[in-house]
Amino acid sequence: MTEHEFRDPIPLNDLSRGWIATSPEVRAAIDRVLTSGQYVHGPEHTALESELAAFQNAEQVVAVASGTDALSLALLGVGCGPGSEVVTAANAGGYTSVAAARLGCGIAYADVDPTTLVMTAATVASAIGPSTNAVVITHLYGNVADAQGIVDLCRPRGIAVVEDCAQAFGAVTEHGRRVGNAGDAAALSFYPTKNLGAAGDGGAVVTSDQRIGESVRSLRQYGWAEKYVVEHERGMNSRLDEIQAAILRVGLRTLDDRTARRRSIVRRYTQALAGRSAKMVSGATPSSVAHLAVLRSGERDAIRDAMHAAGVSTGVHYPVPDHLQPGLPRAVRVTPLPETEHAVKEILTIPCFPEMTDLEVERVCDLLRRTARA
Numbered sequence: 287m288t289e290h291e292f293r294d295p296i297p298l299n300d301l302s303r304g305w306i307a308t309s310p311e312v313r314a315a316i317d318r319v320l321t322s323g324q325y326v327h328g329p330e331h332t333a334l335e336s337e338l339a340a341f342q343n344a345e346q347v348v349a350v351a352s353g354t355d356a357l358s359l360a361l362l363g364v365g366c367g368p369g370s371e372v373v374t375a376a377n378a379g380g381y382t383s384v385a386a387a388r389l390g391c392g393i394a395y396a397d398v399d400p401t402t403l404v405m406t407a408a409t410v411a412s413a414i415g416p417s418t419n420a421v422v423i424t425h426l427y428g429n430v431a432d433a434q435g436i437v438d439l440c441r442p443r444g445i446a447v448v449e450d451c452a453q454a455f456g457a458v459t460e461h462g463r464r465v466g467n468a469g470d471a472a473a474l475s476f477y478p479t480k481n482l483g484a485a486g487d488g489g490a491v492v493t494s495d496q497r498i499g500e501s502v503r504s505l506r507q508y509g510w511a512e513k514y515v516v517e518h519e520r521g522m523n524s525r526l527d528e529i530q531a532a533i534l535r536v537g538l539r540t541l542d543d544r545t546a547r548r549r550s551i552v553r554r555y556t557q558a559l560a561g562r563s564a565k566m567v568s569g570a571t572p573s574s575v576a577h578l579a580v581l582r583s584g585e586r587d588a589i590r591d592a593m594h595a596a597g598v599s600t601g602v603h604y605p606v607p608d609h610l611q612p613g614l615p616r617a618v619r620v621t622p623l624p625e626t627e628h629a630v631k632e633i634l635t636i637p638c639f640p641e642m643t644d645l646e647v648e649r650v651c652d653l654l655r656r657t658a659r660a
């Protein structure tokens with residue numbers, strides 16, 4: 287190890303080293319689209335939708351313009367609209383709250399499990415009320431929540447379940463299926479930093495309910511039944527463009543390999559913290575796809591400062607819970623959120639991306655071993 291290498295900064299993520307930046311197949315895919323003259327809803331888009339459906343083993347995948355649109359469209363698809371009540375977690379970056387608020391839905395929050403930081407059937411049970419219409423489960427940091435347990439709670443009560451798989455796409459649950467198949471619909475995001483990211487924005491709704499699929503398919507394009515005939519209310523323009531679709535098809539083929547690398551990085555961090563009070567949150571569920579490497583520690587600030595002094599970037603996902611965000615509507619019902627509020631002070635995101643070198647991972651492990659107390 288040279289002196290120079292040791293001092294090189296380590297970013298949280300570096301997309302310039304990623305498959306989009308480096309793959310000749312991506313260049314060829316973009317070129318194919320440019321010469322085709324079809325830039326929206328062409329053959330790449332159709333192929334991506336069916337390849338994603340096969341990957342998910344789901345009936346339908348409807349590609350849309352972003353993960354937030356996918357959440358809004360999935361909520362519309364399960365019948366939510368103005369005045370509906372949506373229950374979700376308050377620690378997941380605000381995306382579901384934004385998506386629900388723009389439909390005019392009321393929002394209530396469920397607390398999370400302190401080890402995995404995702405909702406459980408028990409936390410959802412204490413948060414739902416007689417007028418709850420839908421629950422959105424966020425599989426946070428790549429950790430996979432017990433969606434089936436939450437579905438079993440919600441279905442007899444007539445409550446729809448949407449899974450936010452933006453951070454967990456590709457995870458294989460203990461039922462042997464890809465995450466996102468337990469609820470009525472699931473939302474994916476292809477924002478560039480996601481495990482399957484595009485060179486811009488993108489998203490998708492996954493469902494095996496034909497009625498929901500058809501509704502989302504119409505609503506993403508003005509609510510059209512056919513060209514220029516607006517049949518469904520609250521339609522929007524939320525199309526995924528052809529260049530992004532072509533790029534995503536390339537990335538989908540190697541997603542599982544990149545996920546394996548992310549998981550191995552988080553495993554090494556977990557080993558480095560063995561016997562210490564700091565613990566990895568990512569990887570706390572066996573099927574985690576390690577989207578973000580998040581640790582939890584009472585000495586979070588000291589660990590962060592040591593990382594920064596050594597040139598290692600860190601982040602906090604997320605610093606302000608939804609119920610305390612100034613720009614989000616007040617919750618329609620207040621449930622205490624002690625675990626959510628406690629975790630915010632203790633979480634720290636450390637570097638994790640598939641192209642990290644072993645040397646970089648070892649440097650981060652070394653810092654963890656030196657700064658996290660027993």
Ligand SMILES: *Cc1c(COP(=O)(O)O)cnc(C)c1O
Pocket residue numbers: 352353354355378379381382424450452453475476477487488489
């Ligand atoms: C990124 C993300 C979203 C939103 O996706 P966009 O494509 O950025 O709109 C939603 N939920 C979660 C958990 C996310 O991480």
